[in-house]
Amino acid sequence: MxxxxxxxxxxxxxxxxxxxxxxxxxxxxxxxxxxxxxxxxxxxxxxxxxxxxxxxxxxxxxxxxxxxxxxxVYLDRLRPEWRDWLCDRTVPLRTRMLRFYTAYTEAIFTYEWMRIFMFSGLAKAKLNARYLAHLHAAFLEPMRLEIAAASDAHAAVEMEDIWNLHGGIVYIGIRRFVYQTPTPPDVGPAIERAIDRFLSDVVSVTGPSHPR
Missing domain, CATH: 1.10.10.60 (Homeodomain-like)
Known part of the structure; x- marks a missing residue:
């Protein structure tokens, strides 16, 4: 044959x-x-x-x-419409923050993003500083202003508080992809709890932007 x-x-x-x-x-x-x-x-x-x-x-x-x-890896994954979401005062503040962090973690919770970010920090490269400066100006500072505007008497909201919230959420990805320790398969509930604790501890939100 x-x-x-x-x-x-x-x-x-x-x-x-x-x-x-x-x-x-x-x-x-x-x-x-x-x-x-x-x-x-x-x-x-x-x-x-x-x-x-x-x-x-x-x-x-x-x-x-x-x-x-x-x-x-970094700039192409950040979507300009996220800022619009954060600043849309027709939507409750809690909903805006949850929508942003859901999209943000979906974009960055990858093996490549987390490991290159950590390697860059260890190598003292300037990539991290540039990225964080862009993140601050494009999203975190607008978020801080929106939280302050929604709070009683426009209370001062420290940028350090915003970084603490942000860092805690991102750390889930670091644990998963860098330290390779168990993390929740669905990070949504953890993000919700982090945002709720933040809004409860840092500001008292009232009026049309009430977090609930």
């Missing part, structure tokens, strides 16, 4: 420049999440099956590649 017909190997499709660049960034995200920002571009090129010279055709330096990773 004749064996199966053997077909000649198909030539690899030549990627367009934009596709090749995106492929390199995707591979770099996975690579740096695994080995840290000290990982060598030579090893990354080997994983991709390309020469290091081709990688540097698209990124003039390792720093430029890390910058592209930063944009892909």
């Amino acid at each position: 004749p064996g199966p017909e053997l077909r000649p190997p198909q030539p690899k499709r030549r990627l367009k420049p934009a596709e090749r660049r995106s492929q390199i960034v995707d591979a770099a995200v996975a690579f740096f999440a695994e080995v840290g920002l000290e990982g060598r571009t030579r090893d990354l090129s080997a994983r991709l099956g390309i020469g290091q010279s081709l990688l540097y055709k698209y990124f003039e330096s390792k720093e430029a590649l890390i910058e592209a990773v930063f944009e892909r």
Whole structure:
């Protein structure tokens, strides 16, 4: 009985420049999440099956590649409409905060986000500081102002209180992806409890924006 017909190997499709660049960034995200920002571009090129010279055709330096990773993992996941959600006073404050943190954790609770963020901090890279500054200006400061506006007598709300709430929620992801300790499969109830404790402890919300 004749064996199966053997077909000649198909030539690899030549990627367009934009596709090749995106492929390199995707591979770099996975690579740096695994080995840290000290990982060598030579090893990354080997994983991709390309020469290091081709990688540097698209990124003039390792720093430029890390910058592209930063944009892909961090900035591209932040949605401008989240600020609109936080500032929509036709919706109860508790609902706005819960909607924001549900979307935010869905975006960042990934292996790549958490590990690159921790590696960046350990390497004293400037990525974390830039990200946190952007997060503060785009979302956390507007949230603070909305909480103050909804509270009795427009009470002062300290930014440190906002960071404590934010850090506690994000720490669930750190435990899951960095420390690899058990966390709730559904983080929604934990986020709800954190927001409720925050609103109860920090401000007394009344009127149309009552948290309940």
